[in-house]
Amino acid sequence: MIPSILHSAVMTGIKFVVREGALQGRLPVQKLARNCVAECALAAAGLAARRAGLAELPVARVDDGAVATAFLSERHLLINGRAPVNFAPLSRFWQTADGWVRTHANYPHHRARLLDALGVPEDAAAVKAALAERSALDVEEAVYAAGGLAVALRTPEEWAAHPQAADLAKRPLVEQGRLDTARVRTFAPLDTSPLLPAAGLRVLDLTRVLAGPVATRTLALLGADVLRLDAPRLPELPDQHADTGLGKRSATLDLATDRQTFEELLAAADVVVTGYRPGALDRFGLSAEALAERRPGVVVAQLSAWGAYGPWCERRGFDSLVQAATGIAVLEGSAERPGALPAQALDHGTGYLLAAAVLRALTEQSYEGGSRFVRLALARTARWLTDGADGRGDMAAGDLGSDSYDGPEPWLSETDSALGRLRYALSPVSFEGGPADWGRPPVPWGTDAARWC
Template sequence: MPTAHSDTACTHFLREFWLALGGEPRYLDHLQITGEGALTSAFPVTDFATAAIAAAHLAVGELIVQAYGTAPAITVDRRLASFWFATSLQPQGWSLPAQWDAVAGDYRAADGWIRLHTNAPHHRQAALAVLNTAPERDAVSQAVLCWKASELESAVVGNQGCAAAMGSALAWREHPQGRAVAAEPLLHRTEAPVGPGGPHQSKPARPECIAPRERPLRGIRVLDLTRILAGPVATRFLAGFGAEVLRIDPPGWDEPGTVPEVVLGKRCARLDLRDPADRAVLEGLISEADVMIHGYRADALARLGLGAERRRALNPGLVDVSLNAYGWTGPWRERRGFDSLVQMSCGIANAGMVAAGSDRPVPLPVQALDHATGYLMAAAAVRGLTQRLITGDGVQVRASLARTALSLLSFTPADAPPAALHPLNPRDYSPDIEHTAWGPALRLTPAGVIEGTPTQWDLPAGELGSVDARWL
């Protein structure tokens, strides 16, 4: 097994990602990795970040080859890739809200550790109801000490909340859900042939679909039904190459700590999918989309009458990319999950604790499972568009945080920390001010550069629900 942070880590991850996407190895020759240093972690997180961002850029490069006949050179800076996995936004004269709710975090239980994820009000209430305590950290700490970690996890999850007991990688490999995830591919691709004539046979061609080389996704409509954090990262990437991204959220939903980071380049609307009229609006949007990226739990859309077969019937040529936290098979396939919880379940936080000689969980320095999966989803969407350009067929792709975690876990924890990254400086940011809905801000310059095809976002970050749910 390779040693973490070795020179082989980035190459290993990149090859694994690109082959999982169905990419041809020859495209790897067009890529150059630059930069030095790494995020401090027991795992090669910087190599992981660099490879994921590189895979998404390779997919755009492949689309350019198919559409324009020339193969562009691609460069990815590992230092900037590391920082994009944290935050790309630097507010000027204002501050982002705290990323975590006051109750969220790791707690010592009677026999180990557990993490409570309480950012959403209904998830916080679910955990507090089980613990029968006030929403105060000290009170929660005392209540958690009375529980065994696995029993509290089951109780909170059973009450529609979000929690994860910390376990080892070995325990996860032996767990029924861990075994199920290990049997899944990193990305599960299903072709959706539509027969002669291609997916847009019944639709009038949009003039903007003939995109210029510098904006290869112009005219591509991306329907974004995702929230924190992987899916929004995917659609932000697509918007950077010209796609029209329309994000849909339910009434009342907000992510104040992350929205300014991830809605760059998007239009944001609201629909209540429990309302038949709003559901009909969504069906209309699906029928006219090129790409749909969604992060609902397994079978959630099916319960709304919008399962995979219905989406294919609405739009046979749709590039349909979906995300689930704990995988698509096994007893936890419908469990609510987030990056920080998956790290606890699959052994990453435990391995970090052991490597650091700590007495508490040590997670990754960034939410790398979310970000890496997001770039893989973006790459899958672009490769689906490339395939559709060639064959006229749609495609369905499934990803999960738990399966992405297994890729990172294939490297043993490092014996020695890598050279630290040089801190950010003003030259790392775009000189142009982004006038977000919350105030002026600077954005990091892109970590990836495609020759002749700059990454640029046409819209600043705006508030959720600020536009009508329709295509331009």
């Protein structure tokens, strides 16, 4: 089987270029980023070797410069020279009567629910005044009850005492398992140049912001036919969609009214990736078990903010909120003035780990069969980061030399698209003979038909 950097500190087949100054923070963010990308590159090389009949794994290469640039991809994006909008004015830290609270209001419906919970108009001064009169925990509960997003700032010690943290501590970073005894997967021979380990595989992408789309964007790089599906009533943020839509197609589908179309897509899918709250899609028959029953041999990849267990399992969440709740914002700043990681590293890192887990599951199916599930959570990745993000990457300094990080330019590219002229970050997932760029630019949200090519 393919070795994993997350389980073994000694292995060959992967080389590192270490660049000081990339993703600087108080926590080992650079190490986490390097390890996540290395895990994905190694998994991609393993599936490529399996499909191409290679006697040895292609050597994977992880360059800190490429990694740092990709982990900031949403900031490097330009559309016709215009920089993206990544956070709305009401998405930020606010002082409360007894501390701080972090809100997320990028989407219009989340912004409306936040304002409803506070009973104020869409005005930053009014929000500030309302929050200053209430406790952080009171705001957290009231906004959540209204369907919005707000999290009280916690110290690492306060988070460690939380029941959700206790549940996370019992789980591995990457959960995985078999769902049935479906027959062994047979791959078509792979003799393309570049080597595309996911060529011919169909991926249903039911994810939003940001980790899930990063994972499926990576699978698209590696040759998969990725079809992103969104509810027609919930448009994606345009800049975010452009950044994570490379290599994919984008369609809308109402699961409540058009189940037949979804079932037709599922019948020919190899992988289903979901990024909604645990249980939110179960009423549509989209639990891992239900999907495997209707599509034996499928790989189901599930992503959530807080985990599929514990008292917060049904809560919405984003990278910035997880940083606030788990003590990361305190560690990167202080309890009096919270900080942030130098990148949305929980999102990006979890995305690459999710893609790696899918690639490994596909490879394992070619030996043992069985429908598979893989599951990750941003809050569990946060725990890995605060524990030191141990893996192979931190032991590899100097494998291919060391240098400084002088900026993202070597790892940026440009292309024309239906969205305009794009500048974007290249993928950091690299192995000998593998792809260097995506085969197609992103498309406007929801413009493709909900069918396989």
